[in-house]
Amino acid sequence: MTAHLEHTNFTVANVDATAEWMCDLFGWQIRWAGPSIDNGRSVHVGTKDHYLALYSPGNPHKATDNNYKTIGGLNHVGVVVDDIDAMEEKVKAAGFVPENHADYEPGKRFYFHDHDGIEYEVVAYS
Structure with missing residues (x-):
C-alpha cells in the first residue's frame, strides 16, 4: 500500500484571514473550522482530497530563524x-x-x- 499526503499543519497569525486569501487565490474551500488545542483555532482549507490545516494559538510567537537552516522548519x-x-x-x-x-x-x-x-x-x- 502506498501512502499519500492528506494535509500539513502549520501556525499562522490569523487562520481566518489566511484561509480567505487561499480560497480566493487558489480556488480552495474551507473544509472545517473550529476550536483546537491550547485555546487555539484551526481552519482546514483545500480541496476534497488535500488540505492545509491552519492553526493559531491566539497569540503565536514570531519565527526567530531562517527555516531553511532550522531542523523541522517549514x-x-x-x-x-x-x-x-x-x-x-x-x-x-x-x-x-x-x-x-x-x-x-x-x-x-x-x-x-x-x-x-x-x-x-x-x-x-x-
Whole structure:
C-alpha cells in the first residue's frame, strides 16, 4: 500500500484571514473550522482530497530563524496550477510579490511570501 499526503499543519497569525486569501487565490474551500488545542483555532482549507490545516494559538510567537537552516522548519508550500501567468497576476492582485522565477524541466515556477512570511512555490508543469 502506498501512502499519500492528506494535509500539513502549520501556525499562522490569523487562520481566518489566511484561509480567505487561499480560497480566493487558489480556488480552495474551507473544509472545517473550529476550536483546537491550547485555546487555539484551526481552519482546514483545500480541496476534497488535500488540505492545509491552519492553526493559531491566539497569540503565536514570531519565527526567530531562517527555516531553511532550522531542523523541522517549514521551507515552503508548493502548489501546482494550470496557468502560471494567470496565477501570477492573481498573486499580484492579492498584494503579494512574485519572485525567484525559473523555467526548468519539466515546467515553470515562481515564489511569493504571505503576510506571515511563509514562502509558497507556484509551479506549472509543461
